[in-house]
Amino acid sequence: MTRKGRQPSTPQVSNEQKKRRTMPEQQQPDPHVPYRVYKMDISYFSGKFEAYLRYKGIPYTPVETDAKVFKRVYAHTGIQKVPAVETADGKWLFDTTPMIRWFETQYPEPPVLPSDPALAFIALLIEDYGDEWLWRPAMWWRWVPRVSRWALGWRIAGAIVPAPFTRLYGWLFGQRQLREWVWGDGVTHKNSDTVRDMLFRELAFLEAVLSDQPFLLGSHPSVADFGYFASMFRHFGNDPDPAEVMRRQAPRTYEWLARLWNLSIDRLPPDPEWVWPGADYWRPLLNRIVKDYLPYLHQNARAHHEGRKRFDYQGETSRFPKTKTTTYRVWCREVLQQRYSEMPVDARKKVDDLFAGSGGLAILFADGVIASGLAGRFQLPLDPNTADPVKKSLKIALFGQPRN
Helix, strand or coil, X not given: CCXXXXXXCCCXXXXXXXXXXHCCCCCCCCCCCCEEEEECCCCXXXXXXXXXXXXXXXXXXXXXXXXXXXXXXXXXXXXXXXXXXXCCCXXXXXXXXXXXXXXXXXXXXXXXXXXXXXXXXXXXXXXXHHHHCCHHHXXXXXXXXXXXXXXXXXXXXXXXXXXXXXXXXXXXXXXXXHXXXXXXXXXXXXXXXXXXXXHHHHHHHHHHHCCCCCECCECCCCHHHHXXXXXXXXXXXXXXXXXXXXXXXXXHHHHHHHHHHCCXXXXXXXXXXXXXXXXXXXXXXXXXXXXXXXXXXXXXXXXXXXXXXXXXXXXXXXXXXXXXXXXHHHHXXXXXHHHHHHCCHHHHHHHHHHHHCXXXXXXXXXXXXXXXCCHHHHCCCECCCCCCCCCCCHHHHHHXXXXX
């Protein structure tokens, strides 16, 4: 680890270590290869998942998505979203969190979850926070600035419709995204600046932690890194406006994106050196998780339980009136509750002590377990011979599928 204030670098690896790390980890051939990964180069979660595959050295064939690919993915998963994976033996995987969990059983070394169960839970919590809480500012920075909305709308349209219709569809798609994921999902002209400024708070945290170590929890990337990477790489690090903000205000974060994208396991020591998140610069993030994100998950779960399609979210630093109730995030909360409950008593105490200064994790279990009904949906891989048939939807076919 580096001392505070020094620029981090990837740990040095001896020739002997490199030789050991490049030897095959699996004694038995992987029956699922080659993997076909359907993805889009501008996709939030495609970037997250592809960075994971590259780091672990998992063999895959990338397939850039077009209209035909979307139809194929939808037909086999029921989700018109990428990334999705098709295995050589005809099975399917989707959604990055359960996909990474499944690939960890196939390619366990090096692990992206620390061996300490307390730190593993924190890594999963941060991954979930990065996936779901940073979604809103990522949507703001992509679709509110006009130059970004036009550029990204046209690019997405180019993968979906014939050339003569690209500009028109791109404009319509950009307006749809702006309506669905910004102004139609709790963002108003009163809180718009607050949503915009969520980026600056995250960059301040990342700059601090990355001044001490190359990755968020130590010498190796964990799921916490990949959770943050999703928004930071494809949206904040590549879209015109936020990328310039990052280059000017968060150069360590900008470097971390390139480091993680270019990383392979043979460049790291075999044994991760994990770091407990006890430094002072972690407190703002822990506060946001306890006082903003977990209350959001709780209020969303209650709205789901009560059959409300929208609810007025209120956290410590944010208020999102008439935000959409999202079934998927009810499932996210279920998973976090389960992972916390599975920890040994001493690990739970360790986690509780860390979050005590932020108000504790009681909100995670407020109103108990509220079922999403999705638990069986994410048992991967999907087998087309046993999966339920997918119901077709014209709206989804034309405009994609909301993250629900």
